[in-house]
Amino acid sequence: MVMHRRLFIDGWRHAVALPIVRGIKAGAIALTLFFALSVSASAAADVAALRQKAEQGDATAQYGLCMAYFKGKGLAQDDRQAFEWCHKAAKQGHARAQAALGMYYEDGIGIAQDKAKAAHWYQKAAEQGSRFAQHCLGVLYYNGEGIEQDKQKAVYWFQKAAEQGHAAAQGALGVCYEQGIGIAQDEARAAYWYRKAAEQGFATAQLCLGQLYYYGEDLEQDKQKAVYWFQKAAEQGHAKAQYNIGFMYHNGEAVPKDDVRALEWFQKAAGQGLAEAQYTLGGMYYYGLGVARDYAQAAQWAGKAAAQDFVEAQQVMGMMYCYGRGVDKDYAQAAQWWRKAAEQGDVTAQRGLGALYALGQGVERDYGQAASWWGKAAGQGEAKAQYALGMLYALGKGVAQDSRLAAEWLGKSAAQGDEDAAKALQLLQQEGIEALVEKYNTVTVTLFEGDIIFDKGIRIITPK
Known part of the structure; x- marks a missing residue:
């Protein structure tokens, strides 16, 4: 669900991307967040009294006992017992229990994962107006998990939850409007829903809204607003937003050009494992941008991105091994990295691999292979x-x-x-x-x- 629009920094064959999130996954919302608002009340209740009511068939007490087991409040934490009491309450029509039961089945907490059953219980809760369940059901329809994929139904349920103020659903609805998924494409409506979610502090929506302002394809371009929303998301630890802020500092877009600040943001994003940021950080070290030139650090960070199958980094690692920059010169390693990148269509890697075959460096000399790889690049x-x-x-x-x-x-x-x-x-x-x-x-x-x-x-x- 993610597409990268590529921009470029001078130097390190720099594909610096401003990633555009093309989908929001409901499953990323932890079950603990679902329970967070109500656990304290159940924890304060007398567990013995709660159990007595639950055993007498009180659905609210059964749900409360589920939460007590889930959080380990007043008794030992037990996911299986939590599920059993949740199931009892859900069967009696308790909406929050039905929504929670959907999460149990979706994530396989204490039970075997079963997304069809997750969809069943989300549907029941959604029909009672549970905005959480509506959002989750929308995602299952969006991804075709447990039920037949139906983007229009996904939009329907996102809309229901979004209108009740559910931030993740608002963000998901923004994605649907931005890309015309299950509904007519409308960037203005996308911005509207992204802003609703962004103002609630939803970092992914802040990123998406910043992206709309940055590119200004249908929405009026405003890089000051792009920086503002990227900053909001970056301060919450969103790696792609951190990367985007670094990019803007490097280029001096809507902020003073400052490679030291750019480096700091790239480091934050790279430390979270974002391949684009790792590759970019390698380039900063390679050319000494905002930091002393350090080929070893360049190779280390490019290597991390290459290990994630990031093609530009694989091409660069081939170059580093061939030149012996930051690593010991090793034509065999160069050939291995170039092959990985070349098989993904990287033209520079194809050219380099062809040359190694022609020279017999790191591989046995083979002009047929040289012709093959040069032919792809040509x-x-x-x-x-x-x-x-x-x-x-x-x-x-x-x-x-x-x-x-x-x-x-x-x-x-x-x-x-x-x-x-x-x-x-x-x-x-x-x-x-x-x-x-x-x-x-x-x-x-x-x-x-x-x-x-x-x-x-x-x-x-x-x-x-």
């Missing part, structure tokens, strides 16, 4: 990979010699301004493929070394 418009692939066709290494394909790929590279490709193409056109082979065949290794692997640094990628 197909994405990567100029140096187009040049390298053209030369393989000219030299007949890894592919059948083919002057037409050599000219085609050299021409594509030359059209992007690659001078090496332009010189090779000129020789091919003026003197033929034999002349090109005679000049280059004896220096194959030096041909594929150097800037075919890198541009002697980390490429600055422009926004897509």
